Amino acid sequence: MSGGFDNEMKELLDSFLIETQEILDTLDQDLMQLESQAENFDLLNSVFRSFHTIKGTSSFMGFDQITEITHHAEDILNKLRKAEIRVNSEIVDALLEVYDWLKTLLKKAQAGDTERVDYSKTMEKLHKISHPEAATEEVSVGVPAVGAAPPPAAQAPSVVDNLLADPSFGKKGDYFTDDELSMIAAAFDEINRTMTGGGSAAATPAPAAPAPVSQAPVTTPAPAAPAPVSQVPVTTPAPALKPVEAAKSATPTAIKTAEPPKKSIAKELTSDDKAKAAVATETTIRVDVNRLETLMDLSGELVLGRNRLAQVTQELMQRYENHDFLRELQETSSAIDFITTELQSAIMKTRMVPISKIFQKAPRIVRDLSKEFGKDIELVLRGEETELDRGIIEELNDPLVHMIRNSCDHGIEGPVEREKSGKPTKGTLILDAQHEGNHIVVNIIDDGKGINPEFLKMKALEKGLITQEQIQTMTDRDAYSLIFMPGFSTAEKVTSVSGRGVGMDVVRTNIQKLKGIIEVDSKLGAGTTFTIKLPLTLAIIQGLLVRVQSEIYALPLSAVVEVVNTDLNQIYSVNQNEVMRIRNQVFPLIRMDKVLKTPSKDDTLENRYVVVVGLADKRLGLVVDELLGQKEIVIKSLGEYLGHIRGMSGSTILGDGRVIMILDIEELIQEAHSVAASVWQQQ
Amino acid sequence: MKFLVVDDSPTMRRIVINALHSFGYNDVVEASDGQDALAILYTEKIDFVITDWNMPNMNGLELTKAIRNDATFGNLPVLMVTTRGIKEDIVQALQAKVNNYIVKPFTPAVLKEKIQAIVPSV
Numbered sequence: 001m002s003g004g005f006d007n008e009m010k011e012l013l014d015s016f017l018i019e020t021q022e023i024l025d026t027l028d029q030d031l032m033q034l035e036s037q038a039e040n041f042d043l044l045n046s047v048f049r050s051f052h053t054i055k056g057t058s059s060f061m062g063f064d065q066i067t068e069i070t071h072h073a074e075d076i077l078n079k080l081r082k083a084e085i086r087v088n089s090e091i092v093d094a095l096l097e098v099y100d101w102l103k104t105l106l107k108k109a110q111a112g113d114t115e116r117v118d119y120s121k122t123m124e125k126l127h128k129i130s131h132p133e134a135a136t137e138e139v140s141v142g143v144p145a146v147g148a149a150p151p152p153a154a155q156a157p158s159v160v161d162n163l164l165a166d167p168s169f170g171k172k173g174d175y176f177t178d179d180e181l182s183m184i185a186a187a188f189d190e191i192n193r194t195m196t197g198g199g200s201a202a203a204t205p206a207p208a209a210p211a212p213v214s215q216a217p218v219t220t221p222a223p224a225a226p227a228p229v230s231q232v233p234v235t236t237p238a239p240a241l242k243p244v245e246a247a248k249s250a251t252p253t254a255i256k257t258a259e260p261p262k263k264s265i266a267k268e269l270t271s272d273d274k275a276k277a278a279v280a281t282e283t284t285i286r287v288d289v290n291r292l293e294t295l296m297d298l299s300g301e302l303v304l305g306r307n308r309l310a311q312v313t314q315e316l317m318q319r320y321e322n323h324d325f326l327r328e329l330q331e332t333s334s335a336i337d338f339i340t341t342e343l344q345s346a347i348m349k350t351r352m353v354p355i356s357k358i359f360q361k362a363p364r365i366v367r368d369l370s371k372e373f374g375k376d377i378e379l380v381l382r383g384e385e386t387e388l389d390r391g392i393i394e395e396l397n398d399p400l401v402h403m404i405r406n407s408c409d410h411g412i413e414g415p416v417e418r419e420k421s422g423k424p425t426k427g428t429l430i431l432d433a434q435h436e437g438n439h440i441v442v443n444i445i446d447d448g449k450g451i452n453p454e455f456l457k458m459k460a461l462e463k464g465l466i467t468q469e470q471i472q473t474m475t476d477r478d479a480y481s482l483i484f485m486p487g488f489s490t491a492e493k494v495t496s497v498s499g500r501g502v503g504m505d506v507v508r509t510n511i512q513k514l515k516g517i518i519e520v521d522s523k524l525g526a527g528t529t530f531t532i533k534l535p536l537t538l539a540i541i542q543g544l545l546v547r548v549q550s551e552i553y554a555l556p557l558s559a560v561v562e563v564v565n566t567d568l569n570q571i572y573s574v575n576q577n578e579v580m581r582i583r584n585q586v587f588p589l590i591r592m593d594k595v596l597k598t599p600s601k602d603d604t605l606e607n608r609y610v611v612v613v614g615l616a617d618k619r620l621g622l623v624v625d626e627l628l629g630q631k632e633i634v635i636k637s638l639g640e641y642l643g644h645i646r647g648m649s650g651s652t653i654l655g656d657g658r659v660i661m662i663l664d665i666e667e668l669i670q671e672a673h674s675v676a677a678s679v680w681q682q683q
Numbered sequence: 684m685k686f687l688v689v690d691d692s693p694t695m696r697r698i699v700i701n702a703l704h705s706f707g708y709n710d711v712v713e714a715s716d717g718q719d720a721l722a723i724l725y726t727e728k729i730d731f732v733i734t735d736w737n738m739p740n741m742n743g744l745e746l747t748k749a750i751r752n753d754a755t756f757g758n759l760p761v762l763m764v765t766t767r768g769i770k771e772d773i774v775q776a777l778q779a780k781v782n783n784y785i786v787k788p789f790t791p792a793v794l795k796e797k798i799q800a801i802v803p804s805v
Contacts, residue, residue, distance in 0.1 A: 008701055015694045045739075049691070052737050056766050057694040059788035067788075074766075164778060184773060188783050192760075192801050 013109075016061050018286075020106055023050045028099050028364050031092055038087035047095075048077040054102065065116060066105050072126040073098045079130060094125040096364065289390075292351055299344045300540060300634040304653050306340040309333050311655035344540065352536075353393050355433045355442070356384035358400050362431055365401065369408040376415050376426045377408060383433040388440045388536050395514050396442075396534070399507040403444050403530055404429070406503065411448030411528055421525060423447065436533070439558055444530040451522040453479035460488060475584050480520035481617040484508040508616040512666060515558060517614045533558065541635060543652070543662065545628035546611060549598040552660045554633050554652060559665040561612040561619065563627060566605045580610060580621045587612070587619040588672040595647065595668075600625075613665050620669045635662060647671070684802075685710040685727070689720040689734035689746065690764070699733055699764070702791040706798075717741025721749055724756055731802065732761045736772070747779040760801045764789075 027050050034043055055070035073095055079085045101119050108115070313333040317326055359381050366379045388396075412418075412427035419425055430445040453476040460466045460482045466474075482488055486505040511518045516534035535541055535558040543554035544563075562582075570581045571589065578589040589610065593599050610621040633652040638645060649664035686703055688711055690696045696713045703711055712727060714720035716738040723729065732750065734743040741749075747761050763776050763784040776784050782801045785794060 012694065012697055012701070015697050019692060019694045049737055049739065052766060053692045053695070056735075056787045057692055057698070059766075060695075060698050164774065184777070187777050188781075191777070191780050192782050 016057050029360050031095050032363050035092040075130045097122045295347045299347045302340050303634050307655035351389050352387035353390045355386050358397050359384045365404050378428050380430045386433040399510045407446040411446040413449050440534050442532040447527040450524040456482045484617050512616045518616045543631050543633040546624040547626035548592040548624050554662045559613045561614045564610050566608045589621040591623045615665050615669050618669045620672050684730050687712050687729040687732045689714045691715050691738040702794050706795050717746035736765045744779050747781050751780050
């Protein structure tokens with residue numbers, strides 16, 4: 001029994017947490033919109049409803065702090081709706097504070113943490129807004145209790161009409177007087193007698209006779225029926241019975257033919273409409289992520305099977321040309337090919353979430369920071385509808401938020417400084433997302449002061465992160481990368497936002513985890529652009545197949561920056577380590593045949609290729625013998641038996657059944673750079 | 684006795700429905716706003732409506748008025764759920780001929796009492 005109750009509570013709690021989270025997801029966005037669209041009544045209502053719903057449900061769940069603070073927010077919104085006050089940034093600020101508290105409180109609720117928070121400052125603000133005149137004395141909320149009403153004084157034919165006709169009704173102070181409450185109670189009683197005579201009759205086994213109807217209230221166990229009221233002549237119950245009887249027996253169509261509904265909202269409601277109404281409430285369903293993951297795995301297997309089938313078909317075609325039977329096989333094979341691709345992308349789409357999920361946080365961040373720094377920043381969002389895997393979204397959130405803060409803090413200057421350098425006083429921050437093949441590219445562009453590479457070098461030297469020698473060989477691009485070093489922070493003063501020494505290195509770590517690339521481009525005085533390039537999904541990737549001696553390997557295409565011919569003029573040897581220069585960027589070169597311990601007989605670099613790979617801000621050139629093209633590959637783990645092999649991130653199966661290894665770019669880069677670093681150290 | 688519970692919050696609907704179940708009323712349908720509710724009223728026989736006030740599309744007050752204006756189910760009992768008993772609300776509820784109202788948060792016992800005050804025989 002108690003177990004059932006617990007389950008019920010758990011289910012309710014889950015429902016509450018999900019629903020409230022969903023409301024909060026859009027609430028801050030709505031609040032900020034409200035600031036610029038004060039006249040948008042629909043928006044105002046929607047914001048009101050958000051607080052209202054949270055207040056209502058939280059009161060049942062016993063989260064009284066949530067109830068209390070939403071109650072006060074709702075008060076303000078009510079005043080806005082009645083146009084007693086007007087939307088201004090002070091109000092939006094206060095409501096956003098409420099939003100922040102709600103997020104905190106919801107997290108606590110989720111964690112089962114019952115400790116109270118101290119939001120008294122926010123409450124003060126709310127109170128000041130809703131009570132601009134010297135705070136009036138709080139009267140405890142008198143909830144009119146119908147049941148507790150004493151016998152009313154009124155004995156008029158219609159209590160309701162009399163009540164509503166009374167000019168002084170409801171005008172004596174903020175809350176109803178006791179007299180008024182009892183009149184209200186009587187009024188509801190009257191409505192009950194005249195209305196429910198019919199309603200209840202439809203359900204009770206012994207209905208029909210009008211007489212008992214007037215007695216109904218008297219038999220009520222509730223103490224609500226005062227003697228005088230029960231004597232009020234009942235004028236309408238009899239006719240009221242018929243229509244309800246009709247409703248009881250009639251099918252939907254019968255209702256229409258027998259007694260068409262009065263004008264009201266009665267369009268021709270068919271069962272179709274009803275179905276629509278039902279659908280409207282449930283357009284989405286929640287699915288366990290694990291199930292989606294299983295589907296992804298299965299579709300991956302299917303891709304492998306498809307590749308194999310295509311290969312076998314191809315071989316058969318070559319062997320037995322122009323056989324009718326084979327043509328059918330080929331047709332079937334290509335049909336399966338097509339469907340598999342569609343299926344795979346459809347399944348991938350189920351895990352896709354628009355990047356607006358992160359972007360939508362930006363307006364709030366930019367708004368708050370602009371205020372804090374006294375800057376004027378316009379935020380432009382582009383490509384919000386661009387979708388990517390939800391796992392990636394989650395990992396991308398923190399880096400992106402941090403970079404937005406960084407741009408507002410360090411990038412864009414204050415209005416005075418901007419004016420001095422001849423720029424418009426209003427700075428612009430652009431967040432731009434777009435698909436590029438199987439990747440998503442996110443740009444964070446500001447028109448701020450740009451990054452001074454010399455300044456970065458100096459700072460890094462001061463902090464002992466690099467040596468004087470390193471500075472000599474450093475390009476601007478290398479210098480930009482310094483901001484990603486752990487412990488590097490250029491903020492001259494510590495603000496609440498940045499300059500705490502954590503930050504860009506965390507950004508890099510997260511991007512690396514996602515097998516992504518980050519690039520910095522900056523022009524002193526004109527602005528900075530950060531470019532993040534990420535694979536859309538981590539399970540199926542576009543791979544570049546390369547040959548090293550007799551072995552084939554796959555490289556994730558997302559990590560490939562470019563492919564060049566080996567140009568001996570651009571390859572230098574630094575302390576027995578080869579490096580290569582492309583367009584002023586120098587990076588270590590790795591000969592894959594040596595690393596993979598299948599060295600070729602001749603040591604020449606001629607007629608080979610360099611695949612430039614990148615991870616976050618690091619670059620590395622891999623020397624390979626041949627490029628075999630691009631292929632969709634499904635990543636398979638190496639399994640427990642093989643465990644982890646350095647430099648390999650997994651394996652995949654080619655169409656011809658061959659198993660090939662997928663190179664782990666992250667590990668290769670780490671290895672190469674640690675070698676390079678030790679070389680520098682020795683010097 | 685078939686109930687129609689109207690609320691835009693699934694959690695709120697759950698709360699009311701759980702309470703109804705505990706009184707032994709298992710025949711309950713739900714709607715997420717007034718329009719949904721009307722669609723159901725036209726196609727199903729409903730004996731009792733419990734509706735929230737503030738909902739998108741069509742609120743509880745408009746729903747009540749629409750019900751009262753209908754020739755077939757104009758007398759259907761309507762219990763209005765509100766968050767607070769402010770004056771204008773109650774006056775409006777009276778005008779719309781709501782059978783009674785109940786203020787959130789309520790206990791199942793109060794809900795039962797309110798229902799029985801309207802439909803004594805159940």
